[in-house]
Amino acid sequence: MTEALLKVENLRIELTTRAGVAPVIDNLSFELGHGENISFVGESGCGKSMTALAIMGLLPEGVGRVASGRILFEGEDLTAASDSRLRDIRGNEISMIFQEPMTSLNPVYTVGEQIAEVLRAHQGLSARAARDMAADLLDAVRIPNARARAGDYPFQMSGGQRQRVMIAMALACRPKILIADEPTTALDVTVQAQIFDLLRDLRRDTGTSIILITHDMGAVAEMAERMIVMYAGRNAEIGPVEQIIDHPRHPYTKGLISCVPHIMATLTEDRPDLTEVPGIVPGLREFGQDRCLFASRCAYRTEQCLRQRPPAMAFDNGQLADCWHAETL
């Protein structure tokens, strides 16, 4: 196998809150190959967005920081890169679309300008060329009458259209990696399916690698080759999507999957989101403890689980599960 495009090694992110310092991300490792699509799933608050922001170098200032570990992009460690180097990469080689399409666009500039701006910043396009290309990009994300709509302000567009604008903006410079953080959570079901269709087609056309953060298991099954299940800032299970769905090795994954009746349903059908496994996620304060954080909700718990943090158990098929009893599951 060739060198991975992105390689995250033993990443630890600490948040400084009023209650103290807590590791929101604790010893997370994964790789993303060229043209690959990897999906992050896990309950709200498990640190998916934090991981994404860390890759972008956009952890909340003064609150979050990378405490240890490396983020290697084409072999270059982003956690050690200068601000100006990170700015060259952001929006150009790695770009990101966010969970909140309604508020992620600047209300006082036209959408065309907001797209053109990236092109001017990274590709050195002239104002006119950038404007033309922005209209082409809007057309590529299937906004009807793109040339005229480029002059619209965000408030004149629906949530789905705004997310398309965000996608156009993110793909403007043909990035190597696109991070999509729950791109459809705020949208209604039919629009969700359209956005996923769009992402899949764009990926086919551009070969961009995608990190897809989602609650939608159907989307994972349809879009991604590999998936990471996260729990309380830690890896629960990582591996090829089909293998994991076929035979989950972590009790949490098992719970998540059994919640979704027809994972392989087609994208346009109405699919339920990941319903929660009974019990609640531990609070941020408990994150660092040396035990299995899932123990309070786990039916397979033994005494050992409470005493020591489970190591990653590797399987021949590439699956990796952080559970003491992964082998017996």
Add this chain to the structure above:
Amino acid sequence: MNFLRVTLIRILYAAILLIAVLVLNFSLMHAAPGDVADTIAQAAGGIDAEALEQIRREYGLDQPFLVQLGRYIGNVLQFDLGYSYFYSDKVTNLILSRLPATLLLVISAQLLALVVGVVLGVFSARKPNGILSHFVTFLALFGYSAPVFWTGLLMLVVFSLMVPLFPVAGMRDVTIEGGFFVQALDIAHHLVLPMLTLASIFLALYSRLSRAAMMEVLGSDYVRTAKAKGLSPRQVVYKHALKNALSPVITLAGLQLSAVVSGAVLVETVFSWPGLGTLAFQSILARDTPLILGILFFSALVVIVGNLLTDLALRLVDPRVGGKR
């Protein structure tokens, strides 16, 4: 098209509001003891009751309230604000002759406060725990709590008496001769202290508000998007954040137009600045009813027109105000 319609409706509202103000002012003055006849009598050094009645009849003061009110509004609509017996001149003339001095003072103070306030606000928002940020907090506290006439007197004592850098009073030095440039320089020299004094109130407001607005905007999703695009910190702050943070500041600046006349009364009086403020002060002392009414009306006009202009200015920075352009 839409823009024009909305503007016309706003103008209509403004006109209705102005008439309401007229009615209210007139009623209040009517209810207060003493009238124009008393003023004239005073100016003439006391006259007997019969002559007083004569004057009342002449000026229609013996008519019923509603008749007087109707006539007053009719006159105002023809830009006739009445006659000042104290100054022996038309009220409109008096106001117009004093207006330039006040406008000069108020506009320069506002501009100074806006520019400095926004700059302070932006810089301190970027470093919420920095020295500048604490300075803004202090400045705001000072601006809120120090009475403007006190600030003015302090300025006078320090920069005019102890360190005689600036003149004590007035707007120009009659002994200075010279062309336009020399005269302008002289006025600017006189302007410094009153302008700084008046600006100090606004500066406190603007720096605090722009800091708060800027902090909020800097934490917004679209600023995060701007960063995620790889834009430089300067573009993120001045292009993406500032334009959004300006809306509340512009709104406040517009609202402050009302404080312009009231604030100017104090500042102008302290520095003997020959503007509307001193005129208002003297008209009240002299119980010069037509002049008081005229100045009140004019202040209302300033506020209402100011609000209209604020609205238009907001549309320029924020496309969401007032629908599609």
